[in-house]
Amino acid sequence: DSGVTQTPKHLITATGQRVTLRCSPRSGDLSVYWYQQSLDQGLQFLIQYYNGEERAKGNILERFSAQQFPDLHSELNLSSLELGDSALYFCASSKDSGYMDTQYFGPGTRLTVL
């Protein structure tokens, strides 16, 4: 158990819909990262927040957005969902945001878009 929690574990929805994925980082961690993992794909970095502020952006679509709240939990919002958005979405957290930081991954949310 990494100490990072993600809800829900599974999500099934239809094309065009909007969903919100939630992540609670490990106690004391200030950074939260979001990744997308499609079937047979590696981990695609989406976005990072540090202490409430956006710190780095990766291959995140305009239909996706995220935020980190004062209690440091984070939410990833996915809208106008398409079939290709079906994937595992991982949240990871780290203590700071420096380049030496190691990341602790949550169990993931499996999103299925029908």
Added chain:
Amino acid sequence: GQQVMQIPQYQHVQEGEDFTTYCNSSTTLSNIQWYKQRPGGHPVFLIQLVKSGEVKKQKRLTFQFGEAKKNSSLHITATQTTDVGTYFCAGRVRDYKLSFGAGTTVTVRA
């Protein structure tokens, strides 16, 4: 942009044999990390390499960072069924993003 390439994509190993997975970057890395993801699980941090030419061992796993800090390898000796999973390398230049390789998925024949 920075890309981290990892080979091979799949590795089928006889139990007891050794194998190596390789990671190559187009740019010099400040550090490289290795993660393991068991089937149905989430990536778990294994190790971080920072110095040029650094070699670190964890039991049967040997991690190496190249002299030019553009490549890395993971060598597993005497493979066991517990080694099954996908091994990812993740390289970082001097920013906040980790760039993950596509992973090497390891299966073991008993």
